[in-house]
Each structure stands twice: as C-alpha cells, then as structure tokens.
Amino acid sequence: MDINLQETPIRKINDIYFKLEYKNPTGSVKDRGVSYQITEAIKHGHKSFVISSSGNAAISACFYAKKLNCDLIVFVSPKISKGKLAKLKSEKCKVVVSDKAVTDAFRFSKKNDIYNLRPSNDPNGWIGYRALARELDKQIGRVGSIFVPVSSGTLLYGIARGFGDLGYLPQLHAVQTTVVNLISSYFDSDYQKTDSSLCDALVAKTTSLKSELIKLIKKSKGFGWIISDPEIKRAWFYLKDKSIITSYEGAATLVAVRKAKEKGFELDNPVVCLLTGKYY
CATH class of the missing domain: 3.40.50.1100 (Rossmann fold)
Incomplete structure (x- = not known):
C-alpha cells in the first residue's frame, strides 16, 4: 500500500x-515520513492514529489518513501558526489545542491503544x-x-x-x-x-x-x-x-x-x- x-x-x-x-x-517534507509511517502501520492492522505536531506533520497526517480511510486526532500547541491551524481546520481534522500537546497525545495513545505518529517516538519515523x-x-x-x-x-x-x-x-x-x-x-x-x-x-x-x-x-x-x-x-x-x-x-x-x-x-x-x- x-x-x-x-x-x-x-x-x-x-x-x-x-x-x-x-x-x-x-x-512539506513531512509527506515523506508520515506517508510511510501510516502505510506501514496499516499493514500491521492499525486504522486509527494520533499525532502531536507544530503543524506540518499534522497537516500531512490529516491528508494521508483521509486518503487511506483512517481516523486521526491531532494535538497542537496554542502557539501553532494561524495559517497552519486554519489549514488543519479546513481539512476537517479532529484538532485538540493543548498546552501539553506532546504529553496529551502520548497519554491518549496509551489509554485508547491508538498508534502515535510522532516521528521521534516511532521506529518508522x-x-x-x-x-x-x-x-x-x-x-x-x-x-x-x-x-x-x-x-x-x-x-x-x-x-x-x-x-x-x-x-x-x-x-x-x-x-x-x-x-x-x-x-x-x-x-x-x-x-x-x-x-x-x-x-x-x-x-x-x-x-x-x-x-x-x-x-x-x-x-x-x-x-x-x-x-x-x-x-x-x-x-x-x-x-x-x-x-x-x-x-x-x-x-x-x-x-x-x-x-x-x-x-x-x-x-x-x-x-x-x-x-x-x-x-x-
């Protein structure tokens, strides 16, 4: 895939x-990493994902999750640029704005057994x-x-x-x-x-x-x-x-x-x- x-x-x-x-x-260059992460995860039965991002990786994840019929929840900082936040919302992503986006995404992933796409934590990142x-x-x-x-x-x-x-x-x-x-x-x-x-x-x-x-x-x-x-x-x-x-x-x-x-x-x-x- x-x-x-x-x-x-x-x-x-x-x-x-x-x-x-x-x-x-x-x-952005994030398409290269994120598309690979999602396609590999799908091969192992994953269809739901979460990601914490400063913007570009989330935008990429939203695009490829939608393309491959997967669910995605995005955690972003309140400091995210207005342009990137607007792009995410225009793509109708599920966006959670949090002061602790990385931590909250990690906890959400563990609690709900959902694949975390944060590249630095993913062996495929x-x-x-x-x-x-x-x-x-x-x-x-x-x-x-x-x-x-x-x-x-x-x-x-x-x-x-x-x-x-x-x-x-x-x-x-x-x-x-x-x-x-x-x-x-x-x-x-x-x-x-x-x-x-x-x-x-x-x-x-x-x-x-x-x-x-x-x-x-x-x-x-x-x-x-x-x-x-x-x-x-x-x-x-x-x-x-x-x-x-x-x-x-x-x-x-x-x-x-x-x-x-x-x-x-x-x-x-x-x-x-x-x-x-x-x-x-």
Whole structure:
C-alpha cells in the first residue's frame, strides 16, 4: 500500500542547489515520513492514529489518513501558526489545542491503544526520509554538503541513513535557531539566545537522537549552525525575489551556508539547501 510521491524539483542559484520540498502534496517534507509511517502501520492492522505536531506533520497526517480511510486526532500547541491551524481546520481534522500537546497525545495513545505518529517516538519515523538521499543523488550526482533544518532530528537522521545506503556520507549541517538548538549548540557558540523565533516548526526541546546525530555530523565533517531571525528574514526575502516562497526554516538553511562561507568553513560541493516547507 505504498504511496508513490513524485520527485520534488531542484533550483540552482549561483553555486547552491535548493531542494523544493514544499512542492510535496501537502506542502512539506513531512509527506515523506508520515506517508510511510501510516502505510506501514496499516499493514500491521492499525486504522486509527494520533499525532502531536507544530503543524506540518499534522497537516500531512490529516491528508494521508483521509486518503487511506483512517481516523486521526491531532494535538497542537496554542502557539501553532494561524495559517497552519486554519489549514488543519479546513481539512476537517479532529484538532485538540493543548498546552501539553506532546504529553496529551502520548497519554491518549496509551489509554485508547491508538498508534502515535510522532516521528521521534516511532521506529518508522525516519525511514521515509531516506528517499531524499537517492533523489538528490539522481538529480545532481554525488552530494558534497547538505543543510537541513533540525527539530527532533528525525529528518536529518533519515537523510544520513539514506546516503549510507548509497555508500557515502556528505557533510551534514544541522540548522537550528537561537531559541532551540540541542544539536547545533554542540558546534556553534556564535549566537545570542532569544525567547522566540520565526521558525515555529523547530521546537523540539528533547530528542533521543541527539548523541547519534552529533556523531553523524562529526563523522561527515559537517557542523551545526544557529541562526537568528534578522538573518532569516533577509534570506527569506532574497529567495522570494527569486520566486522561491519557502518557510522561514528553509530560509535558515541559506543563512547557514552564508555563515559557513563567512567563517571560512570548507564546504564540499555541490551544496544543497533543503527547503522543508511552504510559507504560511
């Protein structure tokens, strides 16, 4: 019952390749992971699901649950962007707004024996992202460096495993914000902590993948970058002028590339920025 996603396009601007993951059916890279999770769970008899999400994963889960005739309940934080909440409601998802969305979704899953799609807790959460490595290798050849927005790290981990399947590992660059930077702060100390960020999808304050991701980044000779809102805004408008309308998380990857160059970091070419979602 696999769902075959179409390849997303590549745009090259100067010496950087931009992978336009916002061209996926629901507008984000989450389609790759969530569609795999649901189809695999269905194979094992599951037809009801719950998910806690900052927005994109919930939107994706709503789409594929409906497509595959499954039930879904979504738990979101009150801090979810208005655009994403409106999208969820337009899809007629069952949405619960909670100050403790992750905890409440977990408890609901346990109490009702319903499959929890939260990627960081699901053994299948990273597997769908492996396809990105194969796709990039097909589109541009051997990838030198890839910059990825990181929340719980499931996406970056899946990409790394995908490249491992191909027999090589490009430089892995984790991109995080001045608010939440569990991974990148191991590498980058050139930032001032803030209380808020434009990147409302990069919110994971804990992840079981932390040590593994740091090992992979070090093994790949990559780095972790912490990006500020003013830098993100400038990059977002730059991409907009190039007719690339992506999320702030995607724009942050461009800032990270620029920061790496400014600091004299030796990037392996070709360089890829993963634009993970659409702009709301």
